[in-house]
Amino acid sequence: MKTIQDINFEGKKALIRVDFNVPLDENFNITDATRIEAAKPTIIKILEDGGSVILMSHLGRPKGVEEKYSLKHIIGKVSEIIGVEVKFATDCVGEIAEKAASDLKMGEVLLLENLRYYAEETKGDIEFSEQLSKLGDVYVNDAFGTAHRAHASTTIVAQFFPENKCFGSLLAQEIVSLKKILEEGEKPVLAILGGAKVSSKITVIENILDKVNHLIIGGGMSFTFVKALGGTVGNSICEDDKLDLALEILNQAKEKGVQVHIPVDVIAADDFSNEANTQICDINNIPDGWQGLDAGPKSRELFNQVVLKSKTILWNGPLGVFEMENFAGGTIALGNSISEATKNGTFSLVGGGDSVAAVKQFGFENKVSYVSTGGGAMLESLEGKTLPGIEAILK
Numbered sequence: 001m002k003t004i005q006d007i008n009f010e011g012k013k014a015l016i017r018v019d020f021n022v023p024l025d026e027n028f029n030i031t032d033a034t035r036i037e038a039a040k041p042t043i044i045k046i047l048e049d050g051g052s053v054i055l056m057s058h059l060g061r062p063k064g065v066e067e068k069y070s071l072k073h074i075i076g077k078v079s080e081i082i083g084v085e086v087k088f089a090t091d092c093v094g095e096i097a098e099k100a101a102s103d104l105k106m107g108e109v110l111l112l113e114n115l116r117y118y119a120e121e122t123k124g125d126i127e128f129s130e131q132l133s134k135l136g137d138v139y140v141n142d143a144f145g146t147a148h149r150a151h152a153s154t155t156i157v158a159q160f161f162p163e164n165k166c167f168g169s170l171l172a173q174e175i176v177s178l179k180k181i182l183e184e185g186e187k188p189v190l191a192i193l194g195g196a197k198v199s200s201k202i203t204v205i206e207n208i209l210d211k212v213n214h215l216i217i218g219g220g221m222s223f224t225f226v227k228a229l230g231g232t233v234g235n236s237i238c239e240d241d242k243l244d245l246a247l248e249i250l251n252q253a254k255e256k257g258v259q260v261h262i263p264v265d266v267i268a269a270d271d272f273s274n275e276a277n278t279q280i281c282d283i284n285n286i287p288d289g290w291q292g293l294d295a296g297p298k299s300r301e302l303f304n305q306v307v308l309k310s311k312t313i314l315w316n317g318p319l320g321v322f323e324m325e326n327f328a329g330g331t332i333a334l335g336n337s338i339s340e341a342t343k344n345g346t347f348s349l350v351g352g353g354d355s356v357a358a359v360k361q362f363g364f365e366n367k368v369s370y371v372s373t374g375g376g377a378m379l380e381s382l383e384g385k386t387l388p389g390i391e392a393i394l395k
């Protein structure tokens with residue numbers, strides 16, 4: 001696996017695909033700059049080597065040129081985070097981009113305009129990719145968030161740099177961390193899958209059964225399993241068309257020697273609201289009109305025990321409706337358990353959409369081993385797929 005550490009960038013222009021698809025408020029202020037901060041180590045290494053940096057990214061989903069999606073809105077923040085005055089090219093290909101790239105001196109940083117102003121980007125157009133490739137001497141992919149897309153800048157462009165392409169440090173870290181879970185995990189390996197629906201995670205569950213010793217199924221997903229096993233789940237979220245599938249998954253787990261842990265009790269509410277009345281009840285005996293919105297105290301303790309005896313942990317998906325304060329307790333308890341295990345030497349990886357939000361919201365970010373930045377890319381990796389953006393560098 002070739003990374004930026006294997007290349008001396010002195011005198012070279014690095015064309016880096018970063019993921020600067022950051023959230024902006026109505027005044028174009030960045031509300032979360034994590035993605036920019038995450039790209040900093042790669043940029044700094046190249047500048048310190050004596051190279052220059054050309055940054056390319058998408059922002060949002062513009063249909064053609066739409067000013068509100070211009071990357072000009074983030075120039076100031078990128079400059080501030082990197083500590084270098086960032087230059088800007090108002091186009092990502094063609095004369096403007098080529099002139100800006102050729103004028104760039106070593107030690108300087110250039111940011112290109114939104115790649116998705118061109119439909120060719122998401123189509124993976126080869127000529128557009130070739131145009132991009134003219135801008136730099138070395139291609140660096142540091143965008144895990146888009147590594148599952150075979151877009152021009154994430155995948156196709158790599159073929160124009162047969163000898164001069166590599167992973168940035170963020171993407172390399174993602175690959176190594178996932179490998180620690182999926183291939184080299186010290187046993188017992190535990191996966192915790194929560195979130196709303198079984199249907200969105202079937203392929204993940206099926207793939208992961210070959211990799212883990214324990215599987216915790218929590219959150220809204222668990223009710224489909226409980227109902228399939230004959231329980232009464234009241235008004236809880238449940239996918240009735242997935243009951244057979246749930247039983248099939250449990251059978252597969254048994255055959256593969258994977259111990260599955262499902263919550264035994266829940267905090268049930270009489271409405272999907274933070275102000276609802278609540279009661280604790282057994283998960284397989286939820287009264288009509290009530291819905292399970294969080295893991296109950298017995299479940300939290302059960303999961304705590306499983307977590308503390310695991311040496312490798314993957315966590316995807318919350319254990320309850322953590323967005324509402326009264327139903328965040330199960331997710332917080334799990335975060336605490338994982339933090340404690342991590343302190344004792346367990347490798348823990350949190351990834352995929354909402355669990356990352358939960359981890360940040362409740363301050364567990366620095367208490368777990370690794371927080372993955374890519375939602376979709378992370379899920380596809382867990383599904384066992386080879387991501388095109390990664391493959392393009394390895395080829």
Ligand code: AMP
Binds near residue numbers: 219220221237323
């Ligand atoms: P996912 O994107 O599949 O990881 O699902 C995350 C969402 O699942 C979060 O917005 C949670 O509020 C939701 N969720 C977790 N537990 C429950 C539950 N018991 N009932 C309804 N929604 C839930």
